[in-house]
Every structure is written in C-alpha cells, then in structure tokens.
Amino acid sequence: MAQSHTSIHEMLKDTPTLNESNSAIHSGTEPRLKHPNSLALNNISAPATPTNSLASPLGDSSFIKSGAAKIDTLKNWSISTYKCTRQIMLEKLGKSSRTIDSELEAQIEQLRDTQRKYLQILRLTRALSSHFHHVVQTNRMLSEAFSDLAQKSPELQEEFMYNSDTQRSLTKNGELLLNALNFFTSSINTLCNKTIEDTLITIRQYETARIEYDAYRMDLENAKPEPTSPTVSAESQKNYDKHKENYEKLRADITVKMQFLDENRIKVMHKQLVLLHNAVAAYFSGNAVALEGTLKQFNIKTPNSASGSWLEQ
Amino acid sequence: MAQSHTSIHEMLKDTPTLNESNSAIHSGTEPRLKHPNSLALNNISAPATPTNSLASPLGDSSFIKSGAAKIDTLKNWSISTYKCTRQIMLEKLGKSSRTIDSELEAQIEQLRDTQRKYLQILRLTRALSSHFHHVVQTNRMLSEAFSDLAQKSPELQEEFMYNSDTQRSLTKNGELLLNALNFFTSSINTLCNKTIEDTLITIRQYETARIEYDAYRMDLENAKPEPTSPTVSAESQKNYDKHKENYEKLRADITVKMQFLDENRIKVMHKQLVLLHNAVAAYFSGNAVALEGTLKQFNIKTPNSASGSWLEQ
Numbered sequence: 001m002a003q004s005h006t007s008i009h010e011m012l013k014d015t016p017t018l019n020e021s022n023s024a025i026h027s028g029t030e031p032r033l034k035h036p037n038s039l040a041l042n043n044i045s046a047p048a049t050p051t052n053s054l055a056s057p058l059g060d061s062s063f064i065k066s067g068a069a070k071i072d073t074l075k076n077w078s079i080s081t082y083k084c085t086r087q088i089m090l091e092k093l094g095k096s097s098r099t100i101d102s103e104l105e106a107q108i109e110q111l112r113d114t115q116r117k118y119l120q121i122l123r124l125t126r127a128l129s130s131h132f133h134h135v136v137q138t139n140r141m142l143s144e145a146f147s148d149l150a151q152k153s154p155e156l157q158e159e160f161m162y163n164s165d166t167q168r169s170l171t172k173n174g175e176l177l178l179n180a181l182n183f184f185t186s187s188i189n190t191l192c193n194k195t196i197e198d199t200l201i202t203i204r205q206y207e208t209a210r211i212e213y214d215a216y217r218m219d220l221e222n223a224k225p226e227p228t229s230p231t232v233s234a235e236s237q238k239n240y241d242k243h244k245e246n247y248e249k250l251r252a253d254i255t256v257k258m259q260f261l262d263e264n265r266i267k268v269m270h271k272q273l274v275l276l277h278n279a280v281a282a283y284f285s286g287n288a289v290a291l292e293g294t295l296k297q298f299n300i301k302t303p304n305s306a307s308g309s310w311l312e313q
Numbered sequence: 314m315a316q317s318h319t320s321i322h323e324m325l326k327d328t329p330t331l332n333e334s335n336s337a338i339h340s341g342t343e344p345r346l347k348h349p350n351s352l353a354l355n356n357i358s359a360p361a362t363p364t365n366s367l368a369s370p371l372g373d374s375s376f377i378k379s380g381a382a383k384i385d386t387l388k389n390w391s392i393s394t395y396k397c398t399r400q401i402m403l404e405k406l407g408k409s410s411r412t413i414d415s416e417l418e419a420q421i422e423q424l425r426d427t428q429r430k431y432l433q434i435l436r437l438t439r440a441l442s443s444h445f446h447h448v449v450q451t452n453r454m455l456s457e458a459f460s461d462l463a464q465k466s467p468e469l470q471e472e473f474m475y476n477s478d479t480q481r482s483l484t485k486n487g488e489l490l491l492n493a494l495n496f497f498t499s500s501i502n503t504l505c506n507k508t509i510e511d512t513l514i515t516i517r518q519y520e521t522a523r524i525e526y527d528a529y530r531m532d533l534e535n536a537k538p539e540p541t542s543p544t545v546s547a548e549s550q551k552n553y554d555k556h557k558e559n560y561e562k563l564r565a566d567i568t569v570k571m572q573f574l575d576e577n578r579i580k581v582m583h584k585q586l587v588l589l590h591n592a593v594a595a596y597f598s599g600n601a602v603a604l605e606g607t608l609k610q611f612n613i614k615t616p617n618s619a620s621g622s623w624l625e626q
C-alpha cells in the first residue's frame with residue numbers, strides 16, 4: 001500500500017503542464033467532497049490548484065485540440081488520483097473496506113521476501129568476490145616476492161620456491177574462481193533487478209488497480225442510497241465495471257507472471273547454485289581441472305579466452 | 314654513513330643540560346680548528362654554544378662533583394662529535410681516506426637487503442591475512458544466508474544446503490589458516506623488527522666507531538709532521554689506539570653477531586616457510602585434517618584452544 005501511495009505521488013510529477021488545465025477538472029471531484037471523512041484530504045488535493053493559472057489561452061486550433069486531449073487526460077487522472085488518495089487514506093484510517101485476495105497477497109509478499117533474500121545473497125557474493133579479488137592480487141605479488149627471494153637466497157631456495165609455486169597456482173585458479181563468482185553475481189543481479197523487478201512492476205500496477213477498483217466500488221455503494229440521481233448511479237456503475245475489469249485483468253496477469261517467474265527463478269537459481277558450489281568446491285579442494293571443467297560447463301569465459309583475439313598479441 | 318650522521322645528531326639531543334657546561338670544553342676542540350677544510354664545520358659546531366650560559370654557578374659541592382663528571386662527559390662527547398662530523402664531511406667531500414672492509418660491508422649491505430625483502434614479505438602476508446579475514450567473514454555470513462534460504466525454499470533446499478555447508482566448512486578451515494598466517498607474520502615480524510634490527514643497531518655502533526677511528530687516525534697522520542709538539546702527538550697516538558681498539562672490538566662483535574643471526578634467520582625462515590606452504594597447501598586442497606595437523610606441528614593455538622578456559626564458559 002505504501003508503494004501505491006508513492007506511485008501516485010510520482011504520477012503527480014508526470015502531469016501535463018499547468019497552463020493547459022481547465023476548470024472542468026472540478027466537475028468530477030467537487031460534488032463528492034460531501035464525504036464526512038474527507039478532513040485529511042483537503043490538503044492532499046493538490047491536483048485542483050492548476051485552475052488558478054488558466055487565465056491566458058495560448059494557442060492555435062491544433063494546439064487547442066491537443067490541449068483538449070490533454071485536459072481530458074488530466075481530468076481523468078485528477079478524478080482517479082483523488083479517488084485513490086481518498087481510498088488509501090480511508091483504508092489507513094480503517095474506515096473503508098478493501099478487496100482482499102489472501103492467497104495472491106501471500107504470494108506477492110513471498111516474492112518480495114524472496115527478492116530481499118536474493119539481494120542479500122547478491123550483496124554477500126559481491127563482497128566475497130571483491131575480498132577474494134584482493135586475495136588473488138596478493139597471491140600474485142607474494143608469488144613474485146618469493147620467486148625473487150628464491151633466486152637470491154641459495155640457503156632457502158627450495159622453501160621460497162615451494163611457496164612461490166603455491167601462490168602462483170592460487171593466483172591462476174583464483175582468477176578462474178573469480179570468473180565463476182562474477183558469473184554468479186551477474187546472473188543473480190539479472191534475476192533480482194530485472195526478472196523479479198519486472199513482475200513487481202506489474203504487481204504495483206495491480207495494487208494501484210485494486211485501490212482504484214475499491215475506490216469506485218465504494219463510490220457505487222455510497223451512490224446507491226440516492227435513487228433521486230440515477231445518472232450519477234449509472235456513471236458510478238460504469239466506472240465500477242471498467243475498474244473491476246482492469247483489476248481482474250491485472251490480477252490474472254500477475255498470477256500468470258508469478259507462475260512463470262517462479263519456474264524461471266527455480267531454473268536460474270538451480271543452475272547458479274550448482275555452479276557456485278561446484279566452482280567453490282573445486283577451487284578449495286585444489287582441483288584445477290574440475291574448476292576449469294565447471295567453467296566450461298557453464299560457458300564462462302576464462303581470463304585467457306577473454307583476453308582478446310590473437311590479433312592483439 | 315648517512316645513518317652514522319643521523320645518530321650523531323641524535324646524540325646531540327642526549328647532551329647534559331646546558332647550565333652545567335664549562336668553558337673547558339673548548340680546550341680540546343679549538344686548537345684543532347686550524348684544519349684547512351673546516352669551512353663547512355663552522356656552522357655545525359653546535360656543541361660550542363652552551364658556553365654562553367655558564368654565568369651563574371648554581372650548586373653545592375655534590376652538585377659540583379656531579380657537574381664536573383658531566384662536564385667531563387660533555388667534553389669528551391664534544392671532541393668526539395666534532396671529529397666525527399669533520400670526518401663525515403671530509404669523506405663526503407672526498408678529502409679524507411676511510412677504512413674499508415669490503416667483505417664486511419658487503420655482508421652488511423646484504424643483511425639490510427634481506428631485512429628489506431623480508432619486510433616486503435611481511436607486508437604482503439599481512440595484507441593476505443587481512444583480505445583473507447574478510448573472505449572468511451563473508452563465508453560465515455553466506456553460510457547463514459544460504460542456510461536460512463534452505464529452510465524457507467523447499468524447491469531449492471538441496472542446492473542452498475550444499476552451498477551453506479561448503480561456506481561453513483570454508484569458514485572453519487579459513488579460521489585455522491588465519492591462525493597459521495598470523496603465526497607466520499608474527500614470527501617474521503620478530504625476525505625483521507627485533508632479531509635483525511638488534512644486529513643492525515650494533516652495526517650502526519660499528520659504523521660510528523669506524524668514523525671515530527678514521528677521525529683519530531687522520532688526526533694522528535696530520536700530527537706527525539709536527540715533531541715540535543710531542544705531547545699532542547702522544548695524545549693523538551693514545552686516542553688513535555683507543556678508537557682503533559673500539560673499532561676492532563665492534564668489528565669482531567658484528568662479525569660474530571651476523572654469523573649467529575644468519576644461522577638463526579635460516580632456521581626461523583625454514584620453519585616459517587614450511588609452515589606457510591603446508592598450511593596454505595592443506596587449506597587450498599580442502600585437506601582440513603592436514604591443516605589441523607600443520608597447526609599442531611607448529612604449536613599454533615586454534616580458535617577453540619584460544620577461546621579461554623572452561624571457567625569463562
């Protein structure tokens with residue numbers, strides 16, 4: 001709900017420029033300000049302020065046509081924003097009913113939780129990759145320092161040489177592991193910040209649609225006790241139907257999207273977790289062959305294959 | 314030579330307090346200011362300035378006695394400092410001969426080079442230890458994050474669990490390796506900054522003694538053409554003999570010290586390099602048993618044994 005609130009405020013930034021507005025935008029909102037709980041809304045109805053600056057009509061006919069279309073958009077947007085803001089406030093105050101789809105909402109909460117947890121894994125593996133990068137750099141420098149000492153210290157040549165070789169081998173394999181780690185973090189990044197995020201954007205649209213639907217549903221319910229104004233009731237019914245349809249379409253959309261996402265997520269995570277485990281296990285058991293095999297298996301470019309074509313050599 | 318120069322300046326800081334000085338301190342230095350190359354020395358002869366502040370004799374008899382001893386010390390120090398400074402200047406200007414012991418000086422240069430190279434190894438292994446510490450910390454956090462996900466993701470339980478176990482095992486063995494790395498750096502630190510440094514201090518004393526010896530040797534050589542002043546010649550001879558003896562004693566000292574140091578250094582480095590290699594090789598081949606065995610072999614306390622007595626539990 002907090003996110004829907006935010007997105008409405010973001011919508012405010014995307015409104016048409018102020019000097020194209022029209023006093024007609026009040027037609028939909030003012031008659032409904034009779035609601036007893038509208039106290040908190042008076043200082044929120046910012047979209048009404050544009051009316052103050054419409055004094056000078058600026059344009060030629062095409063401009064006016066385009067302007068009229070924009071005015072229409074602004075009108076609809078204003079009504080919708082007002083209704084949604086009111087609905088959000090009333091829900092927050094506990095004074096309005098909201099449509100609840102427990103199962104779907106639990107799935108959504110689960111998805112958000114999964115994203116949070118995977119982002120935590122992403123942060124940690126990125127940190128691991130960074131720290132490990134420094135280890136590998138130090139391995140390389142140590143290998144060189146030991147090699148230098150081996151050449152200049154006949155009395156300890158063998159000992160320095162052993163250590164130089166070990167550090168060199170760690171450098172080489174460490175770079176392979178770094179490739180695997182970076183492949184892992186890159187894939188998890190795509191999963192979290194593209195794939196899951198894409199579904200969450202639709203979910204936010206669905207959540208906005210749910211608020212709109214509930215807002216027009218409340219409208220309709222409030223309009224019913226007044227049989228003296230059948231046009232208002234018919235308009236409310238039309239709006240209600242339209243928003244109900246949109247809400248149900250988006251609900252169906254996200255249900256499908258979440259199902260596909262789940263299958264995709266499991267596939268990606270399975271692959272990446274197997275890669276991470278195999279690469280880490282191979283590196284830390286000193287199995288260079290298995291490490292290279294793992295990288296090949298996952299089509300990860302090694303430093304050699306990534307170092308450019310033979311033309312550069 | 315630069316170091317001898319410095320140490321003489323440091324000696325300046327350790328002079329007796331100024332109000333105990335006596336005009337007698339000039340007796341040894343002024344007659345020798347006839348030297349044609351003393352141009353550069355006039356503004357270096359700082360020890361002569363205290364004479365300006367001796368106007369008020371302050372003390373009782375014991376104070377005077379103690380003062381007299383201190384004056385004597387200052388006198389000798391002033392003469393010596395003057396002579397050595399002059400000798401350093403003359404050597405720098407290429408106007409004085411110096412005693413050269415090529416073999417010993419090569420050994421000394423070799424020792425300084427060894428210290429520099431070992432300090433480089435120390436810096437690198439400390440860096441390795443620090444970076445590796447961060448890797449181990451991240452291993453621990455990753456192990457917990459994976460374990461948490463394994464419990465909450467039945468669809469990927471096995472994959473998360475594998476990774477959690479791997480990271481936990483890396484944490485445990487990583488801590489053992491950190492102990493080995495810290496034992497290595499601690500030992501190399503002692504070797505470089507205590508054992509080798511101790512010999513280098515004696516070497517700096519030897520280098521000062523060499524300058525003093527050369528200074529009094531030059532004195533004696535300059536005094537010889539004047540048979541009219543046999544006392545000066547006799548004093549020069551006495552001083553020369555004394556400083557020659559001191560020089561030869563320190564030369565013998567450092568020859569022995571460097572020999573012992575070399576044996577000690579080889580022993581320490583052999584042990585530490587074997588430890589480092591075995592611990593690193595064991596860790597990076599996933600051989601936890603060998604890693605623990607290496608730590609036991611070198612009497613390195615493990616985190617468990619170092620975590621305090623049972624009383625604290």
